[in-house]
Amino acid sequence: MPVLRAIEAKIEGLFEGIFGRAFRTHVQPIELARKLVKEMDDHRSASVSRVYVPNEYTVYLSPQDRRRFSGYEGSLVGELQEYLAEHAGRERYALLTPPRVLVTTDADLAVGEFGIATRLVAGEAREETPADLPLEEPAMTMVYRTPTPGPPPPRLSRSRLGEGRTP
Template sequence: MGLIENFERRLERFVNGAFSKAFKSQIQPVEISSAIKAKMDAGAAVVDRERILAPNSYTVKLSQADYARLRPLGQDLVDDVKKQLLAHAKKQRYQFSGELVIEVEALSTLALGQLQVTASSVAAQISEVTWSPALDFGGKRYLLAKPRTTVGRDASADIQVNDSGLSRVHFAINWDGSSAILEDLGSTNGTKLAGRLVKSQTLPADSSIEAGRTVFVFRVIAKNEINA
């Protein structure tokens, strides 16, 4: 833990433009992951309320000696780095405008122990990202495809939940394409948002809704992530 964190702190000084750092020894996979994380953090941008869009395409350039040594790892190396980056993105609540892509190349002008990381610009893609609301509960995710989605224990609700603590049609989520409103529909036991009873309230992403004995989590996800 300390070794990785110290390494990442050293990397932060070099994320302006193309990343370049000389090491005294051969490049290790963990150093590639840390370099991309730093570049990801530097390129992340808030595009809508609490949603943060990070670059999704990275090119890592190594010295010819380091590239030749790591090349036999092939896709296993890329998959391991991706796994670490996706965990980092989840922790930071980053979202991507497309699939996470990592390419590793050799660059003859780099010396042993040097690497460069470049990230694709997402500025032109930001306006193309479509956001979709969803509810997570019971280990499943339910996409909210309508401008107004009702939740309750009765079949007349858009999302029927087997919970006797819920009213027949307990609450609704109203979505205008960019923001959501939580609305209690005169339920018997009330609807709580972040632990407080509400009648009608703006619904931020990742908020917890308590109704009956069920806890719902409201999500706002990039449309390309729905089938990921």
């Protein structure tokens, strides 16, 4: 399967390169979304019971493309993160944390070109403190004590079973 994926990537790169140079346009948000999902799918890792996927994506844009997104970059990043989370849910992928998309500028890229780097990042371990835990009303503390060993209870004989009763 990796051989087919490599061939597909080469053909895709060839077509995108030819048409990209001939009809150079700015990067479109839908292109970013599609490529982010492709990166998620390409970098999945099967475990014993789950399929893990990267949860951090860094998008590299040309300075000109980055300027085009500057007015709504925060909103776009939120939308891309939501799109990745929905895709992971549909495919039943395991994410260590919600997807995170970072956007940065790469001066070596031309208009219409972009790159994506992925990472699988562990979430911050955070223990729940008692203040974080929800309390049920009314809150009660139960104290349980183990019985201390004492003298064994008296053994009852048949003659003592009837004592203290009146006919």
